[in-house]
Amino acid sequence: MAETIRINTEEYNEEFSRKLKVGDSVLITGKIYSARDAAHKVMTEALARGEKLPIDWTNKFVYYLGPTPAKPGDPIGSAGPTTSGRMDAYTPTMLDQGIKGMIGKGSRKPEVVESMKKNGCTYFAAVGGAAALIAKSIKK
Template sequence: MAEKIRIETPFTVEQSKKLKAGDSVLITGTIISARDAAHKVMCEALARGEKLPVDWKNEIVYYLGPTPAKPGDPIGSCGPTTSGRMDAYTPTMLEQGITGMIGKGS
């Protein structure tokens, strides 16, 4: 079994160049979650010349798909959502400095 690569956030471009498809990683630090609706809002705001509320430079985004919380639970289950939903927004978000994306799909 291959050894897992340990990375910490902020996650720089230099760190990302050391990884290749299929690597297993352990991430320590802050990861920001946002899915297609959030990406759409952010891209629309940028198109209007507005500043985003989050500085995305050297950040990792988790394409998170939440489910409603069960009664009595503070939060529902969360898991990766299909990365392809963000394809239209990815170039704009990469321009904002995102260096890592977590989701599912090819």
């Protein structure tokens, strides 16, 4: 059985990204931001107007999260991945902002793959059926 590669988002960079291979099993810890297609649209439109984004995306990870309502006292319900292709129209612009890791499900368009190569970004496929387990790791 292959060894699991452990990644901390605070230490991850382009050099490490380029060492990973398709099929590697990866355990990711650290701060991960969540944004879906509506957020990506708002951010790319803001950039087109010359506005500053609410966070600096340099060396950050984004999880394309499809949340469910939280139970009382929990920060979130199940936290499964949403289809990454919904973000494809905005992804090259967002990768140019410095994103180094994307987590979601499904395939990506060729122009997104080229932007990933150019920007040294890794696309991580989330494990299907693990939404409840993933939610246990979310602090806020």
